[in-house]
């Protein structure tokens with residue numbers, strides 16, 4: 241195995257390690273709770289078999305869930321919990337989620353619920369799961385009334401990020417992960433692009449780990465992880481999820497920069513830095529999906545469940561990101577016009 245990075249998520253007696261590097265899936269067994277005898281692996285059919293860890297000292301059952309957000313449901317949780325019970329899984333045993341963010345959210349919530357909570361270890365196989373979904377303890381499922389509306393905070397016992405997984409990850413999924421990765425440049429105010437990729441993944445996880453350790457249940461600073469997400473959620477809703485989350489976040493970061501500039505919080509050079517990171521460092525060169533109307537986007541942004549009162553944004557400033565409630569609609573409109581104008585492809 242090449243160089244391995246170990247990031248600690250510091251949560252007192254629930255502290256855990258995130259192991260990052262090539263070939264780290266071989267480390268998974270070492271993260272299991274000592275007393276565990278059975279492992280329930282939760283995964284999907286598209287995940288390469290080479291990413292399913294071996295557990296020579298455990299009794300292993302494999303549970304495949306469906307692909308696509310419509311399977312991120314309470315029905316899937318119920319089916320998994322029944323299967324766990326039928327395989328004799330006890331509260332001393334362990335669930336291992338092997339997959340992208342959908343699998344880790346489902347495996348995490350099933351583990352949080354089964355026997356009122358049993359340990360879970362995640363093997364994150366998408367970039368988004370590595371740098372975001374698998375770390376931090378948010379788990380959950382969708383209901384018809386909204387995405388991720390039912391869930392629990394349930395910290396994993398350990399997380400594996402095997403960078404070899406990224407070789408089979410579809411290009412669009414990789415781009416989505418890169419869209420999320422771009423936000424860490426602005427959260428930490430660091431030139432993460434100076435780091436080799438493996439270290440950049442580890443540093444992104446470390447940034448998230450520090451925020452989670454400071455504010456596990458999103459009472460304050462954890463909201464900064466939503467930089468770029470207010471417009472992103474509106475775009476996802478207004479495109480009926482045709483634009484993927486990570487792509488929408490990339491656009492949301494650029495819009496947030498324009499809004500920060502319109503409100504006099506950041507310089508035009510700082511706006512340019514957002515474009516440099518998104519377009520040049522991560523090669524994400526998207527335009528706004530056609531047919532999106534400012535009025536509807538603003539309406540959708542106001543309905544975002546993360547908006548605290550009126551329209552709240554996470555915005556940049558010379559001192560770093562801040563939570564800014566009560567943003568004026570006129571500023572949002574001006575920023576949207578500037579943003580869409582700058583994105584228009586040159587002919």
Ligand SMILES: NC(=O)c1ccc[n+]([C@@H]2O[C@H](COP(=O)([O-])OP(=O)(O)OC[C@H]3O[C@@H](n4cnc5c(N)ncnc54)[C@H](O)[C@@H]3O)[C@@H](O)[C@H]2O)c1
Pocket residue numbers: 284286287288307308309312339340341342343345365366367368369372373374375376377378379388405406407408409410413416
């Ligand atoms: N809990 C959190 O804090 C948090 C944060 C962000 C996102 N999420 C959730 O994460 C989900 C999105 O996660 P995602 O972007 O990883 O998508 P995903 O889990 O749906 O995976 C996308 C596709 O890639 C496939 N895939 C994953 N890894 C692969 C690999 N190595 N090789 C080949 N195929 C692979 C999957 O099977 C799937 O078809 C959403 O449900 C979102 O709500 C949760």
